Amino acid sequence: MSIFLRFIGLGLILVIALLVAVFVGDQGPWYFAWLIGTTMIVLISVAGTVLFDTQSDNHNSTGEF
Amino acid sequence: MDVIHLLVVELSRFQFALTALYHFMFVPLTLGLTFILAAMETAYVITGKEIYKDMTQFWGKLFGINFAIGVATGLTMEFEFGTNWSMYSRFFGDIFGTPLAIEGLMAFFMESTFIGLMFFGWDRLSRGAHLAVTYIVALGSNISALWILVANACMNMPAGAHFDPETMRLTSTSFVALVFNPDAQAKAVHTSVAGFVTASMFVMGISAFYLLRKQHREFAARSFRMAALFGIISTIAVITLGDVLGRLDYEHQPTKVAAMEGLWETSKPPYEPWILFGIPNDKKQTNYLEVGVPFVLTPLLTHDFKTPILGIKELQIQAGPKIESGIQAVSALKRYSENHQQTDLDIFKTHQKDMGYGFLASQYAPDQDVTKIKSEHIPTIVKKTKSDIYPNVFVTFWAFRIMVFLAIYFFIVFAMASYVSLRREIEKHRIFLKIISWSIPLPFIASEFGWITAEVGRQPWTIFEILPTVISSSTHSSGYMIFSLIGFLLLYSIFIAAELFLMFKFARLGPQIHQEQTSSLQTIFTYQKG
Numbered sequence: 001m002s003i004f005l006r007f008i009g010l011g012l013i014l015v016i017a018l019l020v021a022v023f024v025g026d027q028g029p030w031y032f033a034w035l036i037g038t039t040m041i042v043l044i045s046v047a048g049t050v051l052f053d054t055q056s057d058n059h060n061s062t063g064e065f
Numbered sequence: 066m067d068v069i070h071l072l073v074v075e076l077s078r079f080q081f082a083l084t085a086l087y088h089f090m091f092v093p094l095t096l097g098l099t100f101i102l103a104a105m106e107t108a109y110v111i112t113g114k115e116i117y118k119d120m121t122q123f124w125g126k127l128f129g130i131n132f133a134i135g136v137a138t139g140l141t142m143e144f145e146f147g148t149n150w151s152m153y154s155r156f157f158g159d160i161f162g163t164p165l166a167i168e169g170l171m172a173f174f175m176e177s178t179f180i181g182l183m184f185f186g187w188d189r190l191s192r193g194a195h196l197a198v199t200y201i202v203a204l205g206s207n208i209s210a211l212w213i214l215v216a217n218a219c220m221n222m223p224a225g226a227h228f229d230p231e232t233m234r235l236t237s238t239s240f241v242a243l244v245f246n247p248d249a250q251a252k253a254v255h256t257s258v259a260g261f262v263t264a265s266m267f268v269m270g271i272s273a274f275y276l277l278r279k280q281h282r283e284f285a286a287r288s289f290r291m292a293a294l295f296g297i298i299s300t301i302a303v304i305t306l307g308d309v310l311g312r313l314d315y316e317h318q319p320t321k322v323a324a325m326e327g328l329w330e331t332s333k334p335p336y337e338p339w340i341l342f343g344i345p346n347d348k349k350q351t352n353y354l355e356v357g358v359p360f361v362l363t364p365l366l367t368h369d370f371k372t373p374i375l376g377i378k379e380l381q382i383q384a385g386p387k388i389e390s391g392i393q394a395v396s397a398l399k400r401y402s403e404n405h406q407q408t409d410l411d412i413f414k415t416h417q418k419d420m421g422y423g424f425l426a427s428q429y430a431p432d433q434d435v436t437k438i439k440s441e442h443i444p445t446i447v448k449k450t451k452s453d454i455y456p457n458v459f460v461t462f463w464a465f466r467i468m469v470f471l472a473i474y475f476f477i478v479f480a481m482a483s484y485v486s487l488r489r490e491i492e493k494h495r496i497f498l499k500i501i502s503w504s505i506p507l508p509f510i511a512s513e514f515g516w517i518t519a520e521v522g523r524q525p526w527t528i529f530e531i532l533p534t535v536i537s538s539s540t541h542s543s544g545y546m547i548f549s550l551i552g553f554l555l556l557y558s559i560f561i562a563a564e565l566f567l568m569f570k571f572a573r574l575g576p577q578i579h580q581e582q583t584s585s586l587q588t589i590f591t592y593q594k595g
Contacts, residue, residue, distance in 0.1 A: 027241070027245045028244075028245045028250050029250070030247075030250035030251055030253075030254045030306070030309070031245075031250055031253070031254070033254065034253070034254045034257060034258075037254075037258075037298075037302055038100060038257075038261075040298070041100070041104075041261065041295055041298045041299060041302075042100060042103060042104045042107065042295075044294050044295075044298060045101070045104040045291045045292075045294045045295045046104050046107050046108045046111065046291075048290050048291060048293075048294040048486075048487070049105075049108050049117070049287050049290055049291050050108065050111070050112065051487075052286070052287055052290050053112065053114070055489055064489055064490070064492060064493075065276065065282060065285075065286035065289075065486075065489055065491050065492050
């Protein structure tokens with residue numbers, strides 16, 4: 001049941017995201033670019049630090065940053 | 066009694082510039098640091114590692130100091146519109162008031178309410194809920210800025226507004242046009258990502274300081290990595306949006322573009338150089354010691370190789386008929402406001418698009434009343450007004466260049482920082498770390514000069530080609546203005562001193578030492594309660 005509710009919730013988010021994309025993308029392309037771009041910047045930054053953890057595991061002996 | 070007091074206008078401008086520039090020392094860091102905090106907390110929620118929670122809490126503490134003092138500096142500015150710019154507020158209030166009110170009610174309240182949850186909700190909310198709160202704070206702070214920039218964009222590129230001769234005010238015709246004004250879009254994103262750059266340099270600079278001292282190395286290296294990646298993409302975005310804004314200014318504010326580029330004569334495509342260095346002389350309308358890169362200016366601004374860019378001298382010639390037409394518009398408007406004759410309204414409507422130039426000419430009219438200008442004096446008034454249609458070129462030219470040169474510097478620094486961080490070689494480059502530490506103030510300086518370019522470049526207008534600055538201010542005495550100016554100067558200097566003191570103090574304490582201090586404070590409180 002909880003998986004089903006989660007599926008419904010994610011589906012709703014997807015629909016809202018598509019509506020926002022269609023409306024804002026048409027009326028305000030730079031606002032839309034900001035929404036997408038900021039999400040991308042945050043995700044790349046997080047990916048960078050997760051990569052840092054992986055590198056730390058591999059280079060544990062050197063202790064260099 | 067004269068309506069225009071040039072000294073009071075200049076003092077009002079100086080006071081607003083001072084308070085706005087002081088306020089904007091706090092804003093970019095708030096805009097950017099909230100999203101860096103959100104990124105750090107996202108890493109905490111994804112990996113479950115406590116170090117990311119420590120990072121979020123430590124940088125959040127510095128954000129809190131900046132936010133608390135920054136808010137205080139912003140409040141006075143909203144009152145200044147009423148006290149020092151009452152003519153502007155009366156004329157433009159219907160348009161300007163709406164985004165300002167939305168900013169206060171929607172964005173600022175949202176931001177302020179959730180900041181409390183962000184700081185005190187660590188032990189009371191689940192990880193996911195706290196992360197959502199941090200994202201709401203980040204969104205709130207940026208949406209808050211968006212509404213201010215929507216209002217500012219309408220001053221640069223009026224949209225969704227119409228002048229009503231019955232009320233003598235600009236009235237709103239389309240809220241959607243106001244919000245989705247292309248200038249608002251580009252300016253909001255440019256300002257927001259400029260904040261990201263500022264916060265990235267701030268986090269990277271303090272992290273570099275720790276790495277140089279071999280303190281909190283794990284903490285600092287991770288923060289450095291996140292800030293470097295955050296910064297490089299943000300810098301690319303800020304440069305892209307800068308180009309978009311330049312293009313919009315080229316299409317809608319030719320006097321600003323001509324001043325930014327030090328362009329006295331109309332350009333000769335495609336050769337026209339982009340001036341790297343020069344000393345513009347406003348009085349002689351020429352540049353000294355000019356050094357430029359040929360074939361760059363035309364494609365940079367027009368995105369082709371054949372369109373000429375109008376120089377200030379040609380723009381002045383083009384302004385002549387507009388000033389004459391504007392004088393007729395304002396004269397007809399004045400007569401209409403007194404007699405309500407349809408013929409006057411018809412004359413006004415014929416010349417309405419040049420109304421602003423009529424207002425601009427009114428400072429040279431007898432008793433500052435354009436209806437009193439005799440026909441034989443019109444050429445003299447037009448000649449005098451022509452000299453006012455463009456901004457101070459020296460200031461606009463150099464403010465723009467400082468911003469651009471710094472943006473290029475940021476791109477190089479963030480690109481190198483990302484590279485050495487990804488290769489885990491940060492600590493090998495101690496000189497580079499020192500450069501980064503000393504670079505912390507530079508994005509603040511770039512932001513300030515960005516605003517100087519935008520606002521000085523819009524002169525002589527508060528609302529471009531509609532309302533001149535000379536008739537926008539209140540009719541205070543110059544003594545009142547000097548008194549309040551000194552008061553603001555002292556008060557805001559105390560705010561800056563407090564900010565710097567607290568920032569240096571907590572940055573030097575560092576994350577672990579600070580946590581220990583917090584723990585000891587908690588111990589004291591627990592002991593007292595017990």
